[in-house]
Amino acid sequence: MTTTDRSTNYRIIGTRPVRPDGVEKVTGKAQYGADIRLPGLLHGRVLRSPHAHARIVAIDTSEAEKMPGVLAVVTHRDFPAARDVVQEIGESSVNALELSDNVLASRKALYRGHAVAAVAATSVHLAEEALTKIRVEYQVLPPVLDVRDAMREDAPLLSETRFTKELGGARSEKPSNIASHLRFQGGNPDAALEEADVVIEREYRTKMVHQGYIEPHNSTATWNADGTITIWTSTQGAFSVRAQVAEILRHPISSIRVIPMEIGGGFGGKLPIYLDPVAALLSKKSGRPVKVLMNRTDVFEGSGPTSGTWVKVKLGLKDGKISGVKAELAYEAGAYPGSPVGAGSMTMLAPYVIDNFQIDGYDVVLNKPKVAAYRAPGSPAAAFAFEQALDEAARAIGADPLQFRLDNSAREGSRMVTGAPLAKVGHEECVQAILDSPHYKSPIEGPYRGRGVASGYWFNGGMQSSVVAAVNPDGTVNLIEGSTDIGGTRASLAMQLAETLGIRYEDIHATVVDTDSVGHNDVTGGSRTTFASGMAVYQAGMDIRQQMCERAAREWNVPVDKVEYEDGRITWTDGEGTFKETSFAEQARTAAQKGGPIVGKASLSARGVGGAYSTHVVDVEVDPDTGKVTILRYTAAQDVGTAIHPSYVEGQIQGAVAQGVGWALNEEYYFDDEGRMLNSSFLDYRMPTSLDLPMIDTILVEVPNPGHPYGVRGVGEVPIVPPLAAVANAIADATGRRFTELPISPRRVVEELHGLA
Amino acid sequence: MARRTHVTTSINGLPTEFLCEPRQSVLEVLRDELGLTGAKEGCNNGNCGACAVILNGRVVNSCCVLGVELEGAELTTIEGIADGEKLHPLQQAFLEEAALQCGICTPGFIVSAKALLDSDPHPDEHKVRFWLAGNLCRCTGYDKIVRAVLKAADAAETPVP
Structure with a gap:
């Protein structure tokens, strides 16, 4: 596919219009999942295991069922037997057997917060009372809570029938919590490390953290007597909810309609399902629509955070180049297999050219919530380790950390650890942009102040999209799409359609519709929507242009391939002075008389995905008495391909940086020895507030993706990759101490600086 | 179920009456009794601010105030910030x-x-x-x-x- 040269003056792309859904959202009118009101609506609540690891001996729901106002109670027994099949849900996959068991536990509770039963009642308070009447008999088992402990041969097993999938498809002899072991290798890392001038060897740890979306999970369902199910929910992918619910309930997929409500944040955490099949079953049993909500503690304990990790890196330099790397990554999967260790392993070295490497990844189950995707899943923890090791190596040879990265940078044609060559990418451009930035050129002075840099990579996704663009007689277009709008995609898609058609942005009415109303759309995840749905929008626009040109050609009795469409004008000339002209607006107005409605359509499985690089610089100040780390200044440069709506591109970067800073400094799941999370509130799980951050400067580096008509690359995920390491490198610069474990909380800083650890 | 209390108040300048249980928060009353769903529940314990309203001139988290406390009060919610079609x-x-x-x-x-x-x-x-x-x-x-x-x-x- 040809790339429109960025020097082309786009009319719409690159401007900053108000988003189509904006007014509803600033006036409180937008309808999120919890806002739905239906006649006869019941309220559902979920009972969760107080134990991190326990056999479920018996569940007695009879007392709860007798309560007036309680209309349904469900447990795992109400689910049909699940199949042992794997479904792709975008950025992650899920085994139906395990998904069913996670939604309502069957034989064992595998983590504290694991759902075991649910009730529907006439009020939410009544539903909560009813939960206290359900008697669950548990046989409590010892939990395993640390990824390294879980890998030991004598660790308590989550499942006696789980064996390690070893390299080459072999199976371990004994059952294990290590679900799988993967390896990427190239060259001769042992020899390279043997011959290296400098070798850095370190172990790094990160804690389980949550995406922290402000809207708790919710689902409202009605199961009709004819077997049709309607679900109103907060999800990153209505079609994937439909597929998952159909699989768990063994219900025909076409009998399920999923209506995506406005979504209050997801970051990957709203790809899996939790409440939807529960709400559906409660509705089936009660005969009424049922709304089930999580509270904040439910969200922390019972949804899908991201892995705590252990990473060991051994890095060698020869003549200023990275000559060899050996690394091991062990990622917590939570209660069921499926950590993002594969992605961590594949992205860790991606910013650099490294010929000799061996990377071993371990996917490890333990008694914590099953992890879900979280923004570039797997990559931040890998970068936290590798970018720190790189920083130490650069210091060891007295190199500028950015120049060192530039000297070792990957570029078009460089091989990833998978062997795949990189397409046109912009890592060097990002490093150069930071080198040239006013921030990097400014001095950093004063005691306990320091500066750190780091780079990161994310693949980005393509996947399937479908859109319909229906032309209205007044010259506007209804853009009907099925990708959840999580942060401005109605705007970015409308802008691409307006650009394609050469009409005003305000004349596109973009709507996100339900699963009955448009072709299949994969999840809003993998930074794919502006890219892949944008590509579909472009094709639908070209479809409209073609139809209009054909109508004009017919009317003028000229060959269609001589009719031109540009900026909403449709023209033909014979080159000898005869000229004919019509327009998008005229064709729209006269469509009924000239062949009927004009509707553009496109559905595709997007190819040509462009990976994304990002390089950040941060200045910090450390208070040696309190251990508090203050972010003084932050600048993020990113290869964004083409910024369709620069404000929302900047917003993605700024939001990801904030999440990364929280991950680096404060956020962690804090468990006691029994596996109880002790900080399951927003008071104690400390996400950054407005007072914790400065303005976050962004540099949008535009290296257009040759695989997209407007050069789009996904932008949403990669900016969370560098901050963990960048902050840690800055703290090392400020204090002279290397912090290899997250979060670098005040307590840890004080302990380290005062030798109290 | 606890007896419901009658409350007379003013919401976004309109005289308003409602019945609520003593345990219901202002957030629940707004969302579940009055259909004003602009205030959101993010945490239900005063830590996220998604349910902020202005009560007698002071900004409060509506999840941490009881519905019965609205008796005689003046409340402004997100629905009352714009002046008709004119945005604030x-x-x-x-x-x-x-x-x-x-x-x-x-x-x-x-x-x-x-x-x-x-x-x-x-x-x-x-x-x-x-x-x-x-x-x-x-x-x-x-x-x-x-x-x-x-x-x-x-x-x-x-x-x-």
């Missing part, structure tokens, strides 16, 4: 500055920021950040929110004749 300068600034992504925290931010501008029409950046520290946003990193509030403060400035 804060709402306009949030749109123009792209100060929202998912939008779930937006009502709380706008309500809190309005209370700020009502008390101090010209806050500096630090004061804005300090005032809004009780409102969590996970999408934006706060940069564009703070800029929008500062812009709205500038826009509200009365020109010298």
